[in-house]
Amino acid sequence: MLTKLSETIYYLANQDEQERPTLGLVCGEQYSLVIDAGNSPQHAKEFLQEIAKLQVPPIKYVVLTHAHWDHFLGMNEFDAITIVNHQTSELLKEWQSYEFDDHSLQTYVNAQQISAKCMEIIQADIPNQDSFQLRTPDIIFEHTLTIDLGNKICGIEQIKSTHTNDSTIVYIPDEKVIFLGDAAYGTTTNGLFRFKQSLLIPMIKDIQKYGAEQFLLGHESICDTAEMDTYWAELITASQAVISPSLDDAIECFKIENGREPNDNELFFLQAFVNDHIVQA
Ligand SMILES: [Zn+2]
Secondary structure (H helix, E strand, O other): OEEEOOOOEEEEOOEHHHOEOOEEEEEOOOOEEEEOOOOOHHHHHHHHHHHHOOOOOOEEEEEOOOOOHHHHOOHHHOOOEEEEEHHHHHHHHHHHOOOOOHHHHHHHHHOOOOOHHHHHHHHHHOOOHHHOOOOOOOEEEOOEEEEEOOOOEEEEEEOOOOOOOOOEEEEEHHHOEEEEEOOOOOEEEOOEEEOOHHHHHHHHHHHHOOOOOEEEEOOOEEEEHHHHHHHHHHHHHHHHOOOOOOHHHHHHHHHHHHOOOOOHHHHHHHHHHHHHHHHHO
């Protein structure tokens, strides 16, 4: 079921057990815009069925927040203009060359091009799997794009991110709502979960400049300003204590700088920044 955020903004909450991210819907007087296309045609279909129950203008645009499979594999289901930034477009080209039959999928899993979970979802939720081909996006933008859905402006912008280099956000200024995709998360490299330390402050600045009051995250649904401020504060405090690939040193430094033990979140972030040093080394 869709959650109604305001008269013009809805979202389908993330479903973690199926690796389904949050999907968004913004409605103007003429057209509607969707944020992320779902992790499969089945996910997209369920979203479209929910939208069909509402009296909203037709979906003209689908914005993909980044080129991770769970955010775009449903894109063929939308009879709409797909919008991506230039880097996302480049990353999607690999997926457009993929075949989706079992044998090909197993080859990609073996080569670690896709995850076993991704293969499982494709096999379960793409009905015509053997002939499936991912379509190409329609609009490729650089930096920023503004769309008017009819008395409803959407700002679409590529921002700096600790998750991927191709992160796009969608901001609806008159509602102070921002769809972040996975931008605010960390990333996994060679099996190590890490936050890219050099991008943390630039990313926070990029996100805070919009003055949003409600934040939709790819795998968390919704956060308010207080929750995001706590999240940023814990990340920043953890980051400041990490200057080497040693977790012990980082914890020691954290205690000296803050006069207390790190909480569970901060400990998790300390490890993630330490992992960033390990990956960079
Ligand atoms: Zn992602």
